[in-house]
Amino acid sequence: MKNLFKKKSFFLSMLMIFTFVLLTACGGNDEAKDDQGEKKDNAKTTDLLMGTGTQGGTYFGLGSEMANVWNNNIDEINVTPTESGASVENLAKISNGEFDLGLTVNLPAYDALAGVGEFEGRKVENFAFLAHVYPEVLQIVTRESTGIKSIEDLKGKRIAIGPPGSGTQAAAKLILEAYGIKDGDYEAYQEGFGDAKSKLQDGTIDASFGILGLPDAGIDELQASVKDVKFLSLSDEALKYIEEKSGYKAYTISAGSYEWLDADIQTVSAYAILVANTDTVDEDLAYKLTKVLIEKSATENTHPQAKNITKENALNGIGDLPLHPGAEKYYKEIGLK
Numbered sequence: 029m030k031n032l033f034k035k036k037s038f039f040l041s042m043l044m045i046f047t048f049v050l051l052t053a054c055g056g057n058d059e060a061k062d063d064q065g066e067k068k069d070n071a072k073t074t075d076l077l078m079g080t081g082t083q084g085g086t087y088f089g090l091g092s093e094m095a096n097v098w099n100n101n102i103d104e105i106n107v108t109p110t111e112s113g114a115s116v117e118n119l120a121k122i123s124n125g126e127f128d129l130g131l132t133v134n135l136p137a138y139d140a141l142a143g144v145g146e147f148e149g150r151k152v153e154n155f156a157f158l159a160h161v162y163p164e165v166l167q168i169v170t171r172e173s174t175g176i177k178s179i180e181d182l183k184g185k186r187i188a189i190g191p192p193g194s195g196t197q198a199a200a201k202l203i204l205e206a207y208g209i210k211d212g213d214y215e216a217y218q219e220g221f222g223d224a225k226s227k228l229q230d231g232t233i234d235a236s237f238g239i240l241g242l243p244d245a246g247i248d249e250l251q252a253s254v255k256d257v258k259f260l261s262l263s264d265e266a267l268k269y270i271e272e273k274s275g276y277k278a279y280t281i282s283a284g285s286y287e288w289l290d291a292d293i294q295t296v297s298a299y300a301i302l303v304a305n306t307d308t309v310d311e312d313l314a315y316k317l318t319k320v321l322i323e324k325s326a327t328e329n330t331h332p333q334a335k336n337i338t339k340e341n342a343l344n345g346i347g348d349l350p351l352h353p354g355a356e357k358y359y360k361e362i363g364l365k
Contacts, residue, residue, distance in 0.1 A: 094325075
């Protein structure tokens with residue numbers, strides 16, 4: 029009986045100890061949860077949505093890499109790149125508050141600020157320049173198998189002119205206009221070069237316009253597949269017309285820019301730039317974004333066009349665009365302003 033009592037006492041003692049440990053552990057967990065909750069409240073993440081371009085195009089791939097560099101180097105922000113129709117759509121969605129950041133050709137940005145061209149009657153004033161990204165080169169490609177020899181031959185053909193609301197489409201229409209080719213004189217495919225490349229490959233379309241980096245991996249991939257890619261060159265008269273009607277400047281794609289390109293091609297170029305929504309990106313955040321973009325791109329951004337994101341190029345393409353105060357602060361620090 030005595031032994032039985034001892035056993036019961038031991039059991040009760042162990043049960044009490046176990047209960048105490050369990051309650052202490054639960055209390056500790058609650059405290060940890062409270063601490064974590066408090067930390068989460070104190071370390072608020074700023075989510076930024078960035079308009080890029082169509083999949084397969086330079087903007088989409090480069091923009092995705094830019095977001096990775098920012099997210100890896102700036103605490104408490106999360107930049108999400110999203111597919112879009114590129115320049116004009118990015119500016120329009122900054123205007124209505126959908127996008128916080130956007131890649132654009134500098135020329136549509138000038139139009140947006142002035143309320144002309146694609147932005148007739150709808151000025152965009154809530155954006156500012158952060159940095160130059162890379163030189164934009166208009167590249168018009170077809171295939172030898174189509175029999176197309178020049179831009180004049182595009183009348184009546186199936187042409188990818190770029191997505192609606194893109195700088196590519198605006199440039200394509202201006203170039204065709206320089207040759208007397210109007211809307212309705214050809215079958216228009218409104219899509220980016222990623223989709224256009226596949227259609228050129230299978231013969232669904234005859235030619236494609238693309239404002240792209242130089243060289244462009246998609247064009248190299250197309251040539252590797254079909255072996256008969258042909259660039260179309262602009263005439264001197266067309267170049268003069270385009271320069272008079274826009275901010276594009278004559279540009280020569282030199283032989284050898286692609287390993288298989290054996291002759292110079294006359295075209296036009298502008299600049300790809302990064303802009304920010306001034307309603308959602310404050311001075312401190314713009315400063316951090318600009319600093320990391322300029323100082324980390326060379327070492328951490330794996331996209332081929334990232335080599336153009338440098339201090340030396342930083343203000344290329346700004347023209348009369350407003351410079352974001354945060355970017356201006358950074359550029360003053362490094363002696364550019």
